[in-house]
Amino acid sequence: MRTHSGPHDPAGPDGRAVCVIPARGGSKGLPGKNLAKVGGVPLIVRTVRAARAAQTVGAVLVSTDDRAIAEAARAAGARVVDRPDELSGDTASSESAVLHAIATLPAPPEATVLLQCTSPFLDPADLDAAITRVLDGTADTVFAALACHEFQWAEGPDGLAGVGHSAAFRPRRQDRAAHYRETGAFYVMRTTGLLEHGHRFFGRIAAQPVPRAHAVEIDSVEDLAVARALAPLSGITEPLDVDAVVTDFDGVHTDDRAGVGQDGGETVTVSREDGMGVSLLRKAGVPLLILSTETNPVVAARAAKLRVPVLHGIADKAAALDRWLRDEGLDPARVAYVGNDVNDLGCLALVGWPVAVPDAHPDVIAAARLVLTRPGGAGAVREICDLVVAQRTNRASHTKTSQSED
Template sequence: MSEVVAIIPARGGSKGVPRKNLRRVGGIPLIGRAIQAARRCDLIDRICVSTDDDEIAAVAAEWGAEVIRRPDHLSGDTASSESALLHALDDLEAREIAVGVVAFLQATSPFIDSDALAGAIRLVQQRRRDSVFSAIETYGFLWRRGTGGCAEAINHRADHRPRRQDREPHYLETGAFYVLRATGFRALGHRFFGSIGIAAVPERTAIEIDSFAELEVARALAPLIDAPEPIDVDAVVTDFDGVHTDDTVTVTETGVEAVRVSRSDGMGVARLRAADIPVLILSTERNPVVGVRGQKLRVEVLQGVDDKAATLRAWADAACIPLSRIAYLGNDVNDVPAMDIVGWPVAVGDADPIVLSAARVVLDRHGGDGAVRELAERVLRARRGPRPLPSLHENRTTP
């Protein structure tokens, strides 16, 4: 039986936004978002990421994709997406994997509509179309500059302005996905051939990231577009000040400091421990109160940490826990480096705006007022609910 294979080209040498495919939107690397979109589509049998970059390869494998290493001569600025797809198909053929349908996904489109993707795949599987692309409807009047810079109408007559309801829509490619019959694509080497179909997608999802401005727009849209997800993780790591506390401190005349914490948070941590979910408090400050609270909660504490990302990575390696299976709860800008390496960056409700934009989940509760308990409940709820999708195939990197 032939397979439906999603192929996501993701080279490392992007120019407009350096390391673009690893930039995060809604707390998830762009390459991870594309893999997630493919995994949500039940019709896809296999997900492959074609890359020349070691870091992209590692992140892709962690998010559940197979990795096909792309040679240097197909990874430069002038290399076409088609060349990457054809190379991937050659690799799959060499491993005796029969591909019937190719779903070409672009990681630079952060809001890939999985339902529209499934509809496009069905059109090709049922032989109603040979290639299908994602697009949005537009009723705009298009113009171009003609001779001498004079405006010329393209899709309408300049002397006739019909109402929107009296016009047929035009369609604008979003670049999010293209679904192709594999045999036709391999024969012709181009994504458009035979009978071509259109998969209409919601206009709000039609953003393609080629600049820092578009990246910021996507980050602003993510909380409005992304559906809530169960926080299914194997470990929880938190900052202390502003997370377990309300980020204030009381100082007596003798210099003794005291902070306010929530008993509710303590119960949340206890329930995580009871479920055998490790909890770590990772603090930049070195303060006896942090150690005392850690002892009370019976969790590990690392204090005086300048490089939270490096320390967290070392801790995860020692515990044999993938970073993608860790939730990090933070509130201030010094938490962002650690948030940027885990699968579940989480922010308290009153976090710094920079932290909010880096988060995959923003909690309702504030620091020191039940935020840790809220995270604990969401993690435990995910444990009780359906488990995450299994890997489609064993992760592997091909030469």
């Protein structure tokens, strides 16, 4: 897995490449597509974050005619370019939006990148590789592509005919040259050529191969469902940089099972290593809250053992979480919530980091920005704590290094 980070100034081209993300509000095939969530994050936000994480990118511009998309893009760190009506219709090309956006810059960048929100698994490393090939003169246009070896056929005057192969001869996969399918994720163009030709393909054209897992493109409800199912397996990771962690109890601190004694009393099983994780989180200065609908005294007992606050016997968890966030003065975007079942969906929607345990309900998995590898009651709490502490330590180390260099 590769983790990327690299904040950039969205106000201007402080690098040699500028990304433009066309994201109009209208979509007949999948209404609201650009704000649809994959891995708990709207597509427009996923795309902006990936672009900003690329080391070769200066500015990230979002061209849109939609207020909600504009607000989400700004919050993610992009600069918004108001897209005029004549460039917002069904027949308007992506190139027209890109050319309009770069015309708002003080000067054209060396490379212009067209990014599309419909490719949710954009790896900043692949984007950097493609941009570098344009900047170093290797190519004039580089596009994200999936290398394929499938036999293809096309209709001809006498019926189907093989494309790139003879119907009478079927060479082995290893004996056939690959062909490439555009994934639609990105197109990197030398800006002088884009301005001259007015479209994305010109000069020397090259493909930037991407993994099959990252080649998903969303054009339909079915595509969206597939992307949501694949999100936990995409291999695209982000640093878990949060100011607080909130967890459900049953299914997160426990394995969601209970033992019942002859007197009717219930017992649950927890992981001792979760206690160490919570202790390390507390030492890092990150508060943790347990929030549960469960009324069993075992919830309060476990919270007391961990020395963390608890709200349990709560009917409306989302309302309780919202009050706690406001009382604590926390930015919801910088809070993680870990859940496992449908009664956690309201809380997951409130925070910037919705997190699921691996055996969570499918709707919770679909809503999660991060799916843990360890189940509830078997180290899930330790895992989330370790991820948060590791990011805190990494950030502190970078800050110390930067200060020493100054």
